[in-house]
Amino acid sequence: MNTLTYANIFTIGIAMLKAIIILIATVAGAGLLSWIxxxxxxxxxxxxxxxxxxxxxxxxxxxxxxxxxxxxxxxxPFADVFIFWLxxxxxxxxxxxTMAVVPITPEWGITDSQVGLLFFLAMAxxxxxxxxxxxxxxxxxxxxxxxLRSAAxxxxxxxxxxxxxxxxxxxxxxxxxxxxxxxxxxxxxxxxQFLGFCAFVVAGVAVAHRSPFDLPEAxxxxxxxxxxxxxGIKWAMFFVGEYVGVxxxxxxxxxxxxxxxxxxxxxxxxxxxxxxxxxPFIWFALKTSIFIMLFILIRAALPRPRYDQIMDAGWxxxxxxxxxNLLITAAVILLQQPVAGGA
Amino acid sequence: MSxxxxxxxxxxxKGHEVVRELVTQFGAETFKLQATCDGIxxxxxxxxxxxxxxxxxxxxxxxxxxxxxxxxxxxxLRTKRRDxxxxxxxxxxHLLSIxxxxxxxxxxALSSDNxxxxxxxxxxxxxxxxxxxxxxxxxxxxDGHPLLARILLPSNWQGHPLRKxxxxxxxxxxPFFLDAAKQDAAQEALRFKPxxxxxxxxxxxxxxMFLNLGPNHPSAHGAFRIILQLDGEEIVDCVPDIGYHxxxxxxxxxxxxxxxxxxxxxxxxxxxxxxNNLPYVLAxxxxxxxxxxxxxxxxxxMMAEFFRITSHxxxxxxxxxxVGGMSPIFFMFADRQKAYDVIEAVTGFRMHPAWxxxxxxxxxxxxxxxxxxxxxxxxxxxxxxxxYKAAFMNGILRMRTIDVAKYNAEQALAWGVTGxxxxxxxxxxxxxxxxPYSGYERxxxxxxxxxxxxxxDRAMVRFEELRQSLRIIRQCLDNMPSGPYKADHPLTCPxxxxxxxxxxxxxxxxxxxxxxxxxxxxxxxxxxxxxxKGINSYYIISDASTxxxxxxxxxxxxxxxxxxxxxxxxxxxxxxxxxxxxxxFVMADVDR
Numbered sequence: 051m052n053t054l055t056y057a058n059i060f061t062i063g064i065a066m067l068k069a070i071i072i073l074i075a076t077v078a079g080a081g082l083l084s085w086i087x088x089x090x091x092x093x094x095x096x097x098x099x100x101x102x103x104x105x106x107x108x109x110x111x112x113x114x115x116x117x118x119x120x121x122x123x124x125x126x127p128f129a130d131v132f133i134f135w136l137x138x139x140x141x142x143x144x145x146x147x148t149m150a151v152v153p154i155t156p157e158w159g160i161t162d163s164q165v166g167l168l169f170f171l172a173m174a175x176x177x178x179x180x181x182x183x184x185x186x187x188x189x190x191x192x193x194x195x196x197x198l199r200s201a202a203x204x205x206x207x208x209x210x211x212x213x214x215x216x217x218x219x220x221x222x223x224x225x226x227x228x229x230x231x232x233x234x235x236x237x238x239x240x241x242x243q244f245l246g247f248c249a250f251v252v253a254g255v256a257v258a259h260r261s262p263f264d265l266p267e268a269x270x271x272x273x274x275x276x277x278x279x280x281x282g283i284k285w286a287m288f289f290v291g292e293y294v295g296v297x298x299x300x301x302x303x304x305x306x307x308x309x310x311x312x313x314x315x316x317x318x319x320x321x322x323x324x325x326x327x328x329x330p331f332i333w334f335a336l337k338t339s340i341f342i343m344l345f346i347l348i349r350a351a352l353p354r355p356r357y358d359q360i361m362d363a364g365w366x367x368x369x370x371x372x373x374x375n376l377l378i379t380a381a382v383i384l385l386q387q388p389v390a391g392g393a
Numbered sequence: 394m395s396x397x398x399x400x401x402x403x404x405x406x407k408g409h410e411v412v413r414e415l416v417t418q419f420g421a422e423t424f425k426l427q428a429t430c431d432g433i434x435x436x437x438x439x440x441x442x443x444x445x446x447x448x449x450x451x452x453x454x455x456x457x458x459x460x461x462x463x464x465x466x467x468x469x470l471r472t473k474r475r476d477x478x479x480x481x482x483x484x485x486x487h488l489l490s491i492x493x494x495x496x497x498x499x500x501x502a503l504s505s506d507n508x509x510x511x512x513x514x515x516x517x518x519x520x521x522x523x524x525x526x527x528x529x530x531x532x533x534x535x536d537g538h539p540l541l542a543r544i545l546l547p548s549n550w551q552g553h554p555l556r557k558x559x560x561x562x563x564x565x566x567x568p569f570f571l572d573a574a575k576q577d578a579a580q581e582a583l584r585f586k587p588x589x590x591x592x593x594x595x596x597x598x599x600x601x602m603f604l605n606l607g608p609n610h611p612s613a614h615g616a617f618r619i620i621l622q623l624d625g626e627e628i629v630d631c632v633p634d635i636g637y638h639x640x641x642x643x644x645x646x647x648x649x650x651x652x653x654x655x656x657x658x659x660x661x662x663x664x665x666x667x668x669n670n671l672p673y674v675l676a677x678x679x680x681x682x683x684x685x686x687x688x689x690x691x692x693x694x695m696m697a698e699f700f701r702i703t704s705h706x707x708x709x710x711x712x713x714x715x716v717g718g719m720s721p722i723f724f725m726f727a728d729r730q731k732a733y734d735v736i737e738a739v740t741g742f743r744m745h746p747a748w749x750x751x752x753x754x755x756x757x758x759x760x761x762x763x764x765x766x767x768x769x770x771x772x773x774x775x776x777x778x779x780x781y782k783a784a785f786m787n788g789i790l791r792m793r794t795i796d797v798a799k800y801n802a803e804q805a806l807a808w809g810v811t812g813x814x815x816x817x818x819x820x821x822x823x824x825x826x827x828x829p830y831s832g833y834e835r836x837x838x839x840x841x842x843x844x845x846x847x848x849x850d851r852a853m854v855r856f857e858e859l860r861q862s863l864r865i866i867r868q869c870l871d872n873m874p875s876g877p878y879k880a881d882h883p884l885t886c887p888x889x890x891x892x893x894x895x896x897x898x899x900x901x902x903x904x905x906x907x908x909x910x911x912x913x914x915x916x917x918x919x920x921x922x923x924x925x926k927g928i929n930s931y932y933i934i935s936d937a938s939t940x941x942x943x944x945x946x947x948x949x950x951x952x953x954x955x956x957x958x959x960x961x962x963x964x965x966x967x968x969x970x971x972x973x974x975x976x977x978f979v980m981a982d983v984d985r
Contacts, residue, residue: 091719094720095723096727097723191604198625198626261719272966273610349719353718353787354718355717355792355793356793356968357967
């Protein structure tokens with residue numbers, strides 16, 4: 051066993067510092083994203099969006115934060131107070147914790163867990179409780195309907211999300227996200243795991259409750275769904291939680307299917323000449339941003355399907371699709387392995 | 394004014410085929426024929442034989458399938474009733490036959506001591522709300538009605554406002570104070586009691602959830618409440634609750650001069666702008682015997698079609714938004730802005746120009762109007778093609794709306810559905826073609842139809858109507874007749890400028906016309922038009938005064954909302970939202 055030498059304390063201190071920086075950066079990124087989303091939507095919809103506070107309106111999220119912090123923190127008298135408080139805490143923290151296993155660059159990341167991917171799946175499962183609790187504790191009919199929808203939707207979509215990722219795990223032979231990235235040195239998994247990618251992105255949008263899978267808070271139907279009764283900072287926590295979800299799912303898509311921090315490589319061919327410099331962080335940030343933009347673009351472009359249509363799509367299309375992906379991947383791996391024991 | 398006779402010659406309808414049929418069936422002594430200016434056969438029927446007569450008309454060959462309108466008149470202060478039987482109150486049934494393309498109006502006289510009539514719900518289901526409205530506003534009871542509750546006014550309201558004995562101005566009442574007790578009482582009156590509506594609270598296995606959708610809800614399109622009886626997300630039954638937007642427009646008509654009532658009409662269907670002025674001024678012009686110049690007719694059509702475009706664009710945007718697509722509404726607001734630029738340049742206002750006048754329009758088209766109109770006509774078609782591709786070909790939108798909230802032609806007619814909601818069921822009934830008014834017969838356009846009667850078809854019919862409206866406007870632009878913008882008639886209000894301030898006669902005429910307003914000859918008249926949301930009409934009774942004696946506004950949205958429970962039972966909440974969006978209603982148009 052190691053004793054607490056100065057060197058060890060120093061290492062721990064550095065690790066903690068990194069963790070704090072990454073968490074703060076994620077939350078700040080989520081806040082900034084609320085501004086980016088509105089500006090980008092505005093751009094696509096022939097209007098301005100928030101452009102008044104600071105250059106290009108960039109301080110809008112600061113202004114919003116001040117507003118939300120100082121808004122009356124109202125708890126409805128008919129609510130179940132403890133759970134009503136607990137819900138936004140889970141909503142914000144569950145997906146934020148998952149950032150602990152996300153490798154940003156070879157050096158930057160909080161921990162290289164051997165079960166990183168499983169940790170993500172577990173945390174995504176915990177995040178459902180935020181919506182469920184909020185829907186239940188609000189003691190309001192619209193919130194309850196939102197909570198019910200969320201429970202059904204998440205259950206259906208997490209089933210095949212896990213299965214969709216098993217292809218990647220088999221190819222990399224590990225649950226560690228670092229190992230998965232290393233395994234993509236010579237070719238991103240987007241090509242061999244295209245079906246898995248499709249299923250994961252859809253499930254990821256659903257996990258983040260983003261349009262068109264925003265049924266738990268479908269404004270046109272349920273007013274604000276599960277967070278109808280929330281205001282001020284508690285509401286803001288749900289809000290930040292949603293954007294953390296967007297960042298996280300985008301980052302994971304990049305890590306699992308697009309080689310994480312690595313430069314482009316497909317099917318064994320490096321598309322980035324060796325003599326050019328490599329910037330792991332820039333690659334990671336660039337790729338993640340593309341997927342974040344995709345999230346926003348989807349919201350701008352698509353109407354929302356009905357609740358039972360979403361269920362149908364989940365169970366009747368995406369679940370079989372990810373199962374097929376799993377079987378095909380397994381079969382290909384078995385065929386490529388040297389025959390053991392002879393036939 | 395004294396040169397005017399106080400009554401106008403009226404169209405006789407003695408030889409009308411429905412009159413002959415009724416006389417053959419029930420005998421000539423049963424009916425008393427009344428002459429009106431609108432040419433609709435109007436027959437007074439004894440109360441005892443009312444149901445028989447209505448039943449006969451509903452089931453005769455080429456039947457009167459639609460109860461188009463049903464309301465009442467307080468006759469107690471009316472002086473010029475000429476050939477009409479004695480009555481304190483009159484209830485009239487306006488029936489419409491699609492096959493005959495003609496109407497009949499059945500009137501029943503009631504005396505104050507016995508304000509009872511049998512209900513007509515068994516013959517036309519949409520009589521339900523109309524009868525509640527009559528009870529609410531006139532205090533006439535309908536025997537056999539399942540729940541004769543107030544509909545436009547709060548349930549704890551005192552009195553029946555459309556009676557002549559009820560004050561029309563706030564100053565005639567005691568000052569109003571809202572204290573806590575009164576507020577609580579008003580809140581309590583809003584509590585929904587399912588038992589009153591014959592609804593089960595649950596079955597042996599299920600407790601239903603009663604969900605208040607509205608009066609404030611993002612998709613209720615105004616102050617509209619609908620109470621849902623839910624099993625999970627499935628709608629077992631529902632009760633639409635209206636009246637939150639009621640402003641007493643019909644009562645106000647009895648206190649405004651003929652001229653100064655025009656701005657109120659703008660606000661009935663507040664997206665329809667000058668389209669709302671059209672049935673009113675046409676009905677008044679019929680009473681006054683004014684023939685407007687051709688230029689007026691074409692300008693009126695052009696501006697009305699501009700408002701059809703702005704209204705339909707808002708409909709399409711909110712429709713896509715209600716099924717979850719957030720972007721189209723922004724694009725459509727940009728287009729509406731272009732249309733409003735033209736409207737503003739021509740009328741001086743945007744949403745509620747109140748621009749039509751009795752006998753003409755407020756002023757002539759401004760210089761350069763044609764350039765503005767042309768710009769808009771060049772801009773719009775490309776955008777429509779884009780919307781078609783981006784919104785209506787979208788798989789999710791189609792999945793959400795095809796086969797959702799479906800009803801057939803028979804149901805539509807039974808519930809009094811008009812406009813795009815009717816044409817989406819395959820019935821080719823557009824008043825602009827069937828009964829051209831204001832010169833529509835001179836214009837070429839098609840009537841878009843659909844056959845499935847679902848939420849998608851209703852939207853597609855309106856979408857195609859946009860193109861047709863552009864076609865109509867282009868024809869107006871290319872063939873704008875020259876001539877005066879006001880009729881040369883003593884009752885034109887305000888009088889043409891060249892007929893004012895010339896000598897003492899014209900000075901007095903002008904002064905009276907703009908201070909009192911014109912005195913419209915006694916009589917009854919009505920005009921139906923194909924408005925943005927369906928058929929809108931004004932039934933106007935003049936007692937030879939400067940104000941209307943009774944103005945009945947029949948709006949299309951009222952029956953459309955009444956139909957909701959029948960269509961939506963068994964569907965899910967999101968279907969209801971798609972359905973509400975596809976009705977295209979405006980609460981001001983429902984509650985008046």
